[in-house]
Amino acid sequence: MxxxxxxxxxxxxxxxxxxxxxxxxxxxSIGCKGCVSRxxxxxxxxxxxxxxxxxxxxxxxxxxxxxxxxISGGEPFDQPAALExxxxxxxxxxxxxxxxxxxxxxxxxxxxxxxxxxxxxLSRLDAVxxxxxxxxxxxxxxxxxxxxxxxxxxxxxxxxxxxxxxxxNAPAGKRIQALVDGERVWYVGIPSRxxxxxxxxxxxxxxxxxxxxxxxx
Ligand code: SF4
Numbered sequence: 001m002x003x004x005x006x007x008x009x010x011x012x013x014x015x016x017x018x019x020x021x022x023x024x025x026x027x028x029s030i031g032c033k034g035c036v037s038r039x040x041x042x043x044x045x046x047x048x049x050x051x052x053x054x055x056x057x058x059x060x061x062x063x064x065x066x067x068x069x070x071i072s073g074g075e076p077f078d079q080p081a082a083l084e085x086x087x088x089x090x091x092x093x094x095x096x097x098x099x100x101x102x103x104x105x106x107x108x109x110x111x112x113x114x115x116x117x118x119x120x121x122l123s124r125l126d127a128v129x130x131x132x133x134x135x136x137x138x139x140x141x142x143x144x145x146x147x148x149x150x151x152x153x154x155x156x157x158x159x160x161x162x163x164x165x166x167x168x169n170a171p172a173g174k175r176i177q178a179l180v181d182g183e184r185v186w187y188v189g190i191p192s193r194x195x196x197x198x199x200x201x202x203x204x205x206x207x208x209x210x211x212x213x214x215x216x217x
Pocket of ligand 1: 028029030031032033035036037038040073074075107108109132133
C-alpha cells in the first residue's frame with residue numbers, strides 16, 4: 001500500500017503536546033483560501049512511498065521515546081485507505097511495545113462529514129482538529145489555524161492527553177519550528193496572521209530572497 005507524503009519530521013514540538021512524529025500527507029482537494037501549505041495540494045506521484053516504509057521510519061525515530069504522532073497535510077482523509085493502513089500500523093506498534101503515544105490528525109473536512117464518511121478512521125484516532133481553515137477567523141489556540149477549528153478528543157487516551165480543556169497542556173501562544181533541508185527552509189507549526197510575510201521581510205532585509213514559498217500560489 002502506497003501513501004503520498006509531503007514530508008516527515010521528528011521531533012515536532014508545535015503540533016500537539018510533547019515530542020512528536022510529524023507526518024504531512026501530499027494532496028488536498030479542499031483548497032482553503034489563505035492556506036499556507038499550498039505545496040501540499042497536488043497529488044504528486046513522485047511523493048509516493050510504502051506505508052510499511054513509513055512505519056519503519058516511525059519506529060526508528062521513536063525508538064528512544066515519543067509523546068505523539070501528528071498527521072497533517074495536505075488532507076489526510078483524501079487518502080482513506082492509506083490513512084487506515086498507517087493508523088492500523090501505528091496502533092499495532094503502540095500495543096506491541098506498550099507505548100503510550102497519542103495520535104492526532106488534522107482535517108479540513110467538517111467534523112460532521114468525517115463522522116458520516118470516515119467513522120472507522122476516527123475510531124483509530126485519539127484526537128482530531130477538523131474544519132476548513134478560514135482566514136477571516138484568527139485563533140489564539142497554538143494548534144489551530146482558525147477559530148472554527150476545535151480540538152476534539154476521540155478516545156480515552158485522547159481525553160487523558162488533551163484533558164477537559166483542549167490545549168490546556170499546550171504552551172501559550174503560537175510557535176513555529178524552522179528547519180533547513182539542503183537549499184530549502186521549511187517551517188512546522190501554525191503561524192499567526194502575517195507571520196510568514198514578516199519572516200519573508202526579515203530574511204529579505206538580511207539578503208535572503210525566497211524564490212518559492214508555500215503560502216502563495
Ligand atoms: S488548510 Fe489544510 S485543508 Fe485547507 S487547503 Fe490547506 S492543506 Fe487543504
